[in-house]
Amino acid sequence: VNGVTDGSTDVPDDDPPALRGTGAHLDADELFTWTRFLDASRLVEERIARHLSDDHAMTHSDFEVLVRLDGAGGALRLSALAEQCVWSRSRLSHTLDRLEARGWIERRPVPEDQRGFDAVLTEPGWASLAEAAGPHAELIREILLLPLTASERSTLGAAMDRIARALRDRRGVE
Amino acid sequence: VNGVTDGSTDVPDDDPPALRGTGAHLDADELFTWTRFLDASRLVEERIARHLSDDHAMTHSDFEVLVRLDGAGGALRLSALAEQCVWSRSRLSHTLDRLEARGWIERRPVPEDQRGFDAVLTEPGWASLAEAAGPHAELIREILLLPLTASERSTLGAAMDRIARALRDRRGVE
DNA sequence: CAAGATTGACGTATCAATCTTA
């Protein structure tokens, strides 16, 4: 019941209704690739977010922070965490506020630099992550990985890596 | 400066740091596919949204509504519009409020059903769409379509179509 | 009472401004 582009243009080979009046700037083939990519990515995000929210009382953002802290051995400088997530410091700050209020992380000043803080995974935070991680991985397999053939999977990985790299490199530019 | 998962795990064949402590529920290959897909989709959305916002003073949601109205000949029942966008009626209502406040659409009662309204594209709304649509299409080519080989493009289209369909069919279920 | 649509409250992301320490 939300953020997806298109439920109508089901067949690729008939003239798509979209953009007709403005001159159909993308041809049918281009439009098909674009809309399916957009739809799939939004539906996947939606499904993942709903699972984490309904079954584990956390947002996808919360989960990403917990995963990274765990992966870093339990603690990480805020600046490093923001960089890993490719988030603004502001966004990280708000997310950590919520996580700290729930007792899932703590902020700990670092001795070497009076300006710096570590985000530290707490026991309850680790427990929540441990509960969520298995079902989360299973869901990713179910909705994204298993529907792909081995060949499709590697093609997708390579293509998405290329596209993500190009966009990440050009950030803030232009 | 926002919503993307990963900037660190650049090489697929070394042990990825994520999920280490919780047992690495996805193997390196699965994790690579998943994170690249997630990163690419978020970066693409971000880039598209920024272009529409910076250069055309509209959100991606605004753009989608304008495109659909234009594609429907200029007017569409709210219920049909919500269905096409795969949005809740509530979300559509809020978006139309903003568009109507800017004079880009109007709500017009339909004579056949006293409950129903058409969203109608106004002249200024059409003009804004006409200005944005070309550059928008060009951007999609640049960041998504052109980086793909012909074979990758068709693989991606088919795979995303399959994944989107499966998720859409199971909505609300379970 | 079901369908079309709206409303208001709440949660999260973004942006610009700010504060503190290197």
Add this chain to the structure above:
DNA sequence: TAAGATTGATACGTCAATCTTG
């Protein structure tokens, strides 16, 4: 004055409740 981090205002999406007409 630059880097690390926080703050408050604003915008958008979601949800539950509501209103009106079929």
